[in-house]
Amino acid sequence: MCAPDYFGIEYEINPWMRISNQSNGDCARTQWQALTRVLEQEIGANLEFMEPVPGLPDLVFTANAGVLHGGKAVPSRFRHPERQREERHFIDWFTRKGYEVIILDAEMYFEGAGDLLGFPEFWFGGYRQRSDIRAYDKLSTVFSKRILPVELVDQRFYHLDTCLCPLTGGELLYFPPAFDAYAQTVIASHVEQNKRFAVPPSEAERFACNAVCVDRHVVLPTGCPETMTWLNRHGYTPHPVQLDEFLKAGGSAKCLTLALD
Amino acid sequence: MASQTVTLQGHIIDSLILAKVLDTIVMLGGTFTLSEVAVGIKREDPSHATIRIEAPTTKLLQDILTTIQPHGAIVETEQDCTVAPAPANGILPEDFYATSHLSTQIRWQGNWIEVLQPEMDLAIVVKTTPLSAHMIPMGSVRKGDLVVTGRQGIRVFPLERPKERDVFGFMEAQVSSERPHRHIIADVAKRMKSIQKRRQEGNGSAKVLFAGGPAIIHAGGREALAWIIESGYIHILFCGNALAAHDMEASLYGTSLGYSLGIGRSVPHGHEHHLRTINRVREMGSIQHAVTSGIIKEGIMSACVRKSVHMVLAGTIRDDGPLPDVITDSIKAQEAMRAALPGVELALLVASTLHAVATGNLLPASVPTVCVDINPAVPTKLSDRGSFQAVGLVMDSSSFLRELARELGWKG
Numbered sequence: 242m243c244a245p246d247y248f249g250i251e252y253e254i255n256p257w258m259r260i261s262n263q264s265n266g267d268c269a270r271t272q273w274q275a276l277t278r279v280l281e282q283e284i285g286a287n288l289e290f291m292e293p294v295p296g297l298p299d300l301v302f303t304a305n306a307g308v309l310h311g312g313k314a315v316p317s318r319f320r321h322p323e324r325q326r327e328e329r330h331f332i333d334w335f336t337r338k339g340y341e342v343i344i345l346d347a348e349m350y351f352e353g354a355g356d357l358l359g360f361p362e363f364w365f366g367g368y369r370q371r372s373d374i375r376a377y378d379k380l381s382t383v384f385s386k387r388i389l390p391v392e393l394v395d396q397r398f399y400h401l402d403t404c405l406c407p408l409t410g411g412e413l414l415y416f417p418p419a420f421d422a423y424a425q426t427v428i429a430s431h432v433e434q435n436k437r438f439a440v441p442p443s444e445a446e447r448f449a450c451n452a453v454c455v456d457r458h459v460v461l462p463t464g465c466p467e468t469m470t471w472l473n474r475h476g477y478t479p480h481p482v483q484l485d486e487f488l489k490a491g492g493s494a495k496c497l498t499l500a501l502d
Numbered sequence: 503m504a505s506q507t508v509t510l511q512g513h514i515i516d517s518l519i520l521a522k523v524l525d526t527i528v529m530l531g532g533t534f535t536l537s538e539v540a541v542g543i544k545r546e547d548p549s550h551a552t553i554r555i556e557a558p559t560t561k562l563l564q565d566i567l568t569t570i571q572p573h574g575a576i577v578e579t580e581q582d583c584t585v586a587p588a589p590a591n592g593i594l595p596e597d598f599y600a601t602s603h604l605s606t607q608i609r610w611q612g613n614w615i616e617v618l619q620p621e622m623d624l625a626i627v628v629k630t631t632p633l634s635a636h637m638i639p640m641g642s643v644r645k646g647d648l649v650v651t652g653r654q655g656i657r658v659f660p661l662e663r664p665k666e667r668d669v670f671g672f673m674e675a676q677v678s679s680e681r682p683h684r685h686i687i688a689d690v691a692k693r694m695k696s697i698q699k700r701r702q703e704g705n706g707s708a709k710v711l712f713a714g715g716p717a718i719i720h721a722g723g724r725e726a727l728a729w730i731i732e733s734g735y736i737h738i739l740f741c742g743n744a745l746a747a748h749d750m751e752a753s754l755y756g757t758s759l760g761y762s763l764g765i766g767r768s769v770p771h772g773h774e775h776h777l778r779t780i781n782r783v784r785e786m787g788s789i790q791h792a793v794t795s796g797i798i799k800e801g802i803m804s805a806c807v808r809k810s811v812h813m814v815l816a817g818t819i820r821d822d823g824p825l826p827d828v829i830t831d832s833i834k835a836q837e838a839m840r841a842a843l844p845g846v847e848l849a850l851l852v853a854s855t856l857h858a859v860a861t862g863n864l865l866p867a868s869v870p871t872v873c874v875d876i877n878p879a880v881p882t883k884l885s886d887r888g889s890f891q892a893v894g895l896v897m898d899s900s901s902f903l904r905e906l907a908r909e910l911g912w913k914g
Binding site: 368369377381382386388389391392421424426431 | 511512513516517518519521522545546548572573574576
């Protein structure tokens with residue numbers, strides 16, 4: 242994770258961001274600390290932190306640092322120039338931590354764990370909004386993983402982790418209208434119906450799918466009662482955290498973390 | 503019609519990406535051919551597809567490409583073919599492109615042009631004024647000819663299934679003596695009738711080519727073949743010295759290589775008959791003259807002369823004589839055979855290993871071909887040499903010809 246010392250709405254690169262709708266720095270810090278507390282104390286996760294960098298307000302969203310698996314790290318190649326400046330900081334961090342860093346070609350846009358997530362057997366790769374579908378062919382080779390590209394069609398759900406959340410028991414939270422018909426079919430054919438929860442639109446807009454799942458715990462934004470009920474019924478403990486300051490930038494619990502492997 | 507080839511790579515099958523791209527092409531008004539699909543073996547292996555897209559206009563093609571590119575379709579960049587001048591007469595430049603007998607195009611200054619008369623194992627020469635490309639044997643190339651090199655800017659089209667639903671529609675060179683022959687022969691007869699009908703109606707110059715060996719005479723197929731020729735079903739004959747010599751020997755002496763065709767055993771001094779026949783025809787100056795002067799009265803050669811069948815007789819080292827019409831320079835014989843091919847729409851290769859393989863090598867893959875031999879090794883060899891379109895028929899040549907003639911209306 243990366244502390245929100247320099248977090249703010251300094252540009253508009255998704256429909257949630259409005260420079261006129263500025264985040265409150267103190268509030269953001271409090272909410273971020275609440276998230277770290279839940280992760281560390283309620284769930285028992287080990288957290289590592291990277292240094293915030295002035296002028297990089299979105300560095301706080303470490304899900305977009307890249308993807309890590311089996312000792313290899315593929316850092317993101319951001320589509321927007323505003324975020325491309327983050328790339329070298331993530332690369333530095335991965336390198337310092339001893340990962341084998343594999344750099345994608347420039348212009349093969351790929352926004353890390355924000356767009357690539359799934360189950361041990363296969364991953365889903367969101368494309369069309371931010372990541373380029375061609376990146377998944379390369380990543381599939383790098384990680385020896387089956388990657389099923391799914392097309393994202395709603396600008397509000399610009400990263401896959403804003404509208405899909407795989408859970409550790411093989412279940413899935415998702416918001417079907419964020420995907421095109423082919424992707425909806427692909428998701429439905431890979432995850433059984435009783436293991437899929439289609440979050441209602443009101444909770445999808447609260448970023449219910451931008452949740453962090455550790456073992457049987459799920460950390461998600463507040464204001465998602467139906468999702469919480471479903472999680473409870475399926476043996477998960479939901480941990481709601483107020484993260485509205487980050488929603489102003491189009492991010493929530495999942496965007497604020499990167500699972501280290 | 504505008505066209506462009508694109509490729510797709512990755513987990514494109516179970517993610518429905520391939521389906522989506524194909525649906526999109528059709529939805530926008532284009533058509534596609536999946537020229538290659540390689541499906542990954544293990545679940546984590548990627549798959550690969552090559553898609554050729556066609557659209558009625560360049561604008562529509564561009565729209566299709568723009569729409570499918572975000573789904574991973576990579577446009578194959580097309581480049582002109584490369585050429586190099588032949589360094590000397592009969593010598594091709596290094597890295598020359600070796601042809602197949604499939605329909606082939608080359609890209610020249612941004613345009614795709616058809617290479618004329620496809621044939622396997624040749625080179626492609628480009629003429630700039632007027633622009634044309636044709637296939638050429640190594641020995642015929644002249645110093646300075648522009649010869650296509652490398653592989654870029656060349657596209658080869660797989661054989662399309664013929665519209666007629668008959669034995670040639672399967673395009674499989676399976677050879678078996680255990681397959682029923684009847685329907686194959688019936689299909690061959692149907693094609694021959696259809697070609698003859700078109701010719702009689704004055705439509706086009708479709709031709710039937712017959713290449714045969716002397717076993718036809720020995721085995722008793724002579725009468726049936728002569729009838730087929732006399733009835734106008736065959737327009738080109740490729741053979742060697744022997745078929746012609748034994749056919750005319752039969753006409754003059756009633757024997758084939760000394761064996762009486764009537765009583766089925768050798769006759770005294772019969773082994774001289776073919777030599778005396780050849781000598782007689784040599785004296786006449788040509789087979790044509792031997793027939794028109796009334797010396798050769800009936801049989802295959804006689805029918806060919808009367809029906810103006812285009813004959814190419816190619817010689818070999820074993821030949822006696824040979825007959826005056828035999829071309830003894832094998833390169834010149836090959837050239838004469840090649841020159842006879844335009845317009846051929848059906849080829850029958852009967853009872854001759856050498857002529858079957860030689861003719862097969864010259865024919866484009868698009869020509870329906872039947873290879874008949876009592877020895878299964880012959881159709882197999884033909885197929886091994888690349889003539890995959892040939893239908894193999896393992897049977898005695900005489901039985902084949904008699905059955906074919908009956909299908910065509912022979913009462914013998």
